Amino acid sequence: MSRGVKDVDFLLEGLNPEQARAVKTTEGPLLILAGAGSGKTKTLTHRLAYILATNRATPFNILAVTFTNKASGEMRHRITELLGGSRGNRNLLPFMGTFHGICVRILRQDGQHIGIPRNFVIWDEVDRLAAIKQASRRLQIDEKKFPPRLLAALISGAKNEMVTPAEFSEIAGSPAEQTAAKVFPVYEDLLKENGALDFDDLIARTVELLTTQAPIRDKWQRQFKYVMIDEYQDTNAAQYQLVKLLTAAHHNIAVVGDDWQSIYSWRGADYRNILNFESDYEGATVIKLEQNYRSSANILEAAHNVISHNQNRSQKKLWTAAAPGIPVQILQVSSERAEAEAIVRRVRAAVDAGARDYRDFAVLYRTNAQSRAIEEAFVSYSLPYRIVGGVRFYERKEIKDVMAYLRLIYQPNDTVSFERVVNLPPRGIGRKSLEVFDSWRRGEGYDLLEAMTRVESCAALTTKARQGLSELADIIASFGSQIDNLTPEVLTERLLKKLDYFRHLIDGTPQGEARVENVKELLSVAAQYHDVGLGGFLEEVALVSDLDTINMKESGGASKATKDEDRPNAVTLMTLHSAKGLEFPAVFITGLEETVLPHSRALYDASELEEERRLMYVGMTRARTELYLIHAVGRGLHGGYTSNPPSRFLADIEDSRVATATDFGSPDSLQASDEPRYVLDLAEGEVVRHKIFGDGTVLTLEGETATIYFKGKGTKKLNIAFAPLEKL
DNA sequence: TCATTTAACGTTTTT
DNA sequence: CGTTAAATGA
Numbered sequence: 217m218s219r220g221v222k223d224v225d226f227l228l229e230g231l232n233p234e235q236a237r238a239v240k241t242t243e244g245p246l247l248i249l250a251g252a253g254s255g256k257t258k259t260l261t262h263r264l265a266y267i268l269a270t271n272r273a274t275p276f277n278i279l280a281v282t283f284t285n286k287a288s289g290e291m292r293h294r295i296t297e298l299l300g301g302s303r304g305n306r307n308l309l310p311f312m313g314t315f316h317g318i319c320v321r322i323l324r325q326d327g328q329h330i331g332i333p334r335n336f337v338i339w340d341e342v343d344r345l346a347a348i349k350q351a352s353r354r355l356q357i358d359e360k361k362f363p364p365r366l367l368a369a370l371i372s373g374a375k376n377e378m379v380t381p382a383e384f385s386e387i388a389g390s391p392a393e394q395t396a397a398k399v400f401p402v403y404e405d406l407l408k409e410n411g412a413l414d415f416d417d418l419i420a421r422t423v424e425l426l427t428t429q430a431p432i433r434d435k436w437q438r439q440f441k442y443v444m445i446d447e448y449q450d451t452n453a454a455q456y457q458l459v460k461l462l463t464a465a466h467h468n469i470a471v472v473g474d475d476w477q478s479i480y481s482w483r484g485a486d487y488r489n490i491l492n493f494e495s496d497y498e499g500a501t502v503i504k505l506e507q508n509y510r511s512s513a514n515i516l517e518a519a520h521n522v523i524s525h526n527q528n529r530s531q532k533k534l535w536t537a538a539a540p541g542i543p544v545q546i547l548q549v550s551s552e553r554a555e556a557e558a559i560v561r562r563v564r565a566a567v568d569a570g571a572r573d574y575r576d577f578a579v580l581y582r583t584n585a586q587s588r589a590i591e592e593a594f595v596s597y598s599l600p601y602r603i604v605g606g607v608r609f610y611e612r613k614e615i616k617d618v619m620a621y622l623r624l625i626y627q628p629n630d631t632v633s634f635e636r637v638v639n640l641p642p643r644g645i646g647r648k649s650l651e652v653f654d655s656w657r658r659g660e661g662y663d664l665l666e667a668m669t670r671v672e673s674c675a676a677l678t679t680k681a682r683q684g685l686s687e688l689a690d691i692i693a694s695f696g697s698q699i700d701n702l703t704p705e706v707l708t709e710r711l712l713k714k715l716d717y718f719r720h721l722i723d724g725t726p727q728g729e730a731r732v733e734n735v736k737e738l739l740s741v742a743a744q745y746h747d748v749g750l751g752g753f754l755e756e757v758a759l760v761s762d763l764d765t766i767n768m769k770e771s772g773g774a775s776k777a778t779k780d781e782d783r784p785n786a787v788t789l790m791t792l793h794s795a796k797g798l799e800f801p802a803v804f805i806t807g808l809e810e811t812v813l814p815h816s817r818a819l820y821d822a823s824e825l826e827e828e829r830r831l832m833y834v835g836m837t838r839a840r841t842e843l844y845l846i847h848a849v850g851r852g853l854h855g856g857y858t859s860n861p862p863s864r865f866l867a868d869i870e871d872s873r874v875a876t877a878t879d880f881g882s883p884d885s886l887q888a889s890d891e892p893r894y895v896l897d898l899a900e901g902e903v904v905r906h907k908i909f910g911d912g913t914v915l916t917l918e919g920e921t922a923t924i925y926f927k928g929k930g931t932k933k934l935n936i937a938f939a940p941l942e943k944l
Numbered sequence: 945t946c947a948t949t950t951a952a953c954g955t956t957t958t959t
Numbered sequence: 960c961g962t963t964a965a966a967t968g969a
Binding site: 282283284285286287314315316317338340341415416418419447450479480482483582583584585605639642644645646647648649758759791792793794796797815816817818827831853854 | 955
Binding site: 852854 | 960961962965
């Protein structure tokens with residue numbers, strides 16, 4: 217034992233006393249209240265490594281839950297690093313992943329006990345929405361009165377609270393809730409018919425499994441001797457129950473989180489889970505990590521000023537050994553345009569002076585719509601940027617379409633995927649034909665593939681539709697028979713060829729080319745799943761949907777799809793929500809006005825206002841040394857123009873921490889660059905190509921400002937001295 | 945069935 | 960204002 221203790225000393229080095237105590241507290245319930253920038257991930261990974269290195273458990277007996285695949289990958293990486301190359305074998309790493317990923321593994325193994333097919337497919341938001349639409353149509357519900365999105369949200373909320381359709385129908389109050397109560401069971405039937413589970417089911421049905429099947433529960437409880445949950449403030453009711461079930465036998469549960477950073481309550485997350493931990497788990501140890509290693513004292517104190525105005529929060533006081541640093545800059549500008557230009561000017565000045573790289577900066581906003589003005593300024597002044605979030609890789613139409621084909625091949629009864637691809641490429645099968653086909657199929661009692669194969673005997677369909685459907689049946693059947701012989705990559709490749717899919721995507725526009733590149737990117741992702749087959753590939757794509765994650769996984773793969781847009785040295789633009797967990801040397805928070813941040817929909821609800829304040833807090837604590845808080849006197853909103861007072865959050869900050877300035881700067885100051893100016897020689901009516909917007913026609917030209925119409929993108933006003941344009 | 949015009953709408957979104 | 964989804968015409 218003495219030798220063992222000596223061996224693990226290195227795992228405590230470089231930790232502060234609280235962090236070290238957290239690492240050494242391996243037994244019993246443990247709550248780590250980890251403030252922003254307090255070394256949370258470091259503590260977590262060291263604790264995991266410590267449990268392993270002291271032989272308290274094998275990797276097999278440890279479960280580590282994170283909220284994102286990125287976080288889980290990061291943890292995996294750091295543990296491997298800590299424990300050295302000799303332990304680099306993947307099998308020696310603990311069971312790590314997201315709640316959803318872990319539930320999938322449990323359900324694949326034991327789901328049959330509650331009637332879940334082993335090869336169930338996972339429906340994402342888009343699939344769920346399509347299914348709800350289908351259910352609404354079946355029930356003749358007016359989609360305008362009760363939008364599918366709203367019904368989906370209500371049903372999802374119910375599932376997260378573990379409310380069954382029957383219970384939901386009893387408690388439904390409002391007309392919308394009553395409608396959702398009608399749709400709910402039909403939607404559940406659709407899931408069952410298609411052998412599918414949605415994201416909420418993954419958690420809820422695992423809870424059901426562990427609740428109703430005692431032997432299975434015992435098995436998993438025995439396996440997971442030590443359980444760790446990250447971002448515990450973001451757990452919902454179902455996840456809370458899942459954790460309870462998994463840890464009931466041994467009580468070795470460590471949760472980490474920060475209620476001050478809870479910003480997803482509108483999605484069912486309940487930060488009271490973290491506040492109630494001590495009463496939920498008897499004999500819990502509580503450790504607060506309050507030393508901040510990230511921000512200057514001015515930034516940290518300013519953030520603290522803001523969060524202090526919340527009533528519902530745990531008590532802690534972050535501190536830092538760092539110097540005060542420069543004050544937080546509160547900047548008043550005239551408009552969203554001026555806001556963007558103020559940012560451009562500061563970024564450019566710092567980069568030109570050699571003080572910073574583009575990648576040191578982040579621009580944060582409350583709503584995605586705010587990114588446009590910023591993007592426009594970045595484009596016209598040629599500053600490199602990348603946007604995090606927005607349209608996700610997996611949600612792109614062309615990707616969803618290919619995936620739907622693959623899913624249909626894998627699971628030929630998936631009617632949702634079927635409807636998606638049945639007329640793609642166009643086979644002359646529209647809504648009418650589909651209706652006819654569906655009622656005929658139901659009448660005959662055929663399943664989907666069977667019906668497609670025997671479609672010739674469906675007299676009510678047009679010849680063209682019959683032809684198209686049997687053609688699709690051939691594709692499904694022939695590729696289906698090869699699932700086990702071909703790798704996902706080859707299968708996908710041949711499918712694309714069979715469909716002549718690239719030709720279908722190319723329409724002469726740069727957007728068309730981007731679609732082709734995206735599908736090629738998907739192909740290169742598929743190449744990584746040789747060993748797990750089509751099923752494994754489909755699963756991974758269902759659970760890992762972010763482009764960044766996919767790029768990360770490639771780890772230096774020969775992807776030529778990554779182009780200028782994701783060049784690493786660029787300013788990062790993203791919502792405040794997406795910024796959680798990240799840090800940057802310099803941060804701009806934009807739109808600090810009433811109705812923007814705090815958002816108008818949160819102004820009259822105390823708890824929503826507190827969440828807005830937490831959002832502000834999250835944003836502020838992303839900054840290491842420079843923090844800019846920008847508010848505009850007025851900004852364009854839905855076509856009109858609105859003028860709003862500065863955000864109340866600005867007034868929360870002590871004067872001693874801030875420097876206030878006004879920046880109504882004229883565009884001229886931006887052009888005072890020593891770069892040689894190369895002004896494109898344009899005339900009205902000429903056709904040009906823009907790096908981002910594609911091909912366009914010059915409508916008007918006034919000095920250096922050209923109004924250009926881009927097909928599919930609308931008209932843009934661009935400064936031809938800076939815009940990345942070329943003549944065609 | 946499909947492409948184009950018109951109307952409605954306008955937080956955040958780890959999986 | 961700019962984008963998206965439904966409604967309309969060919």
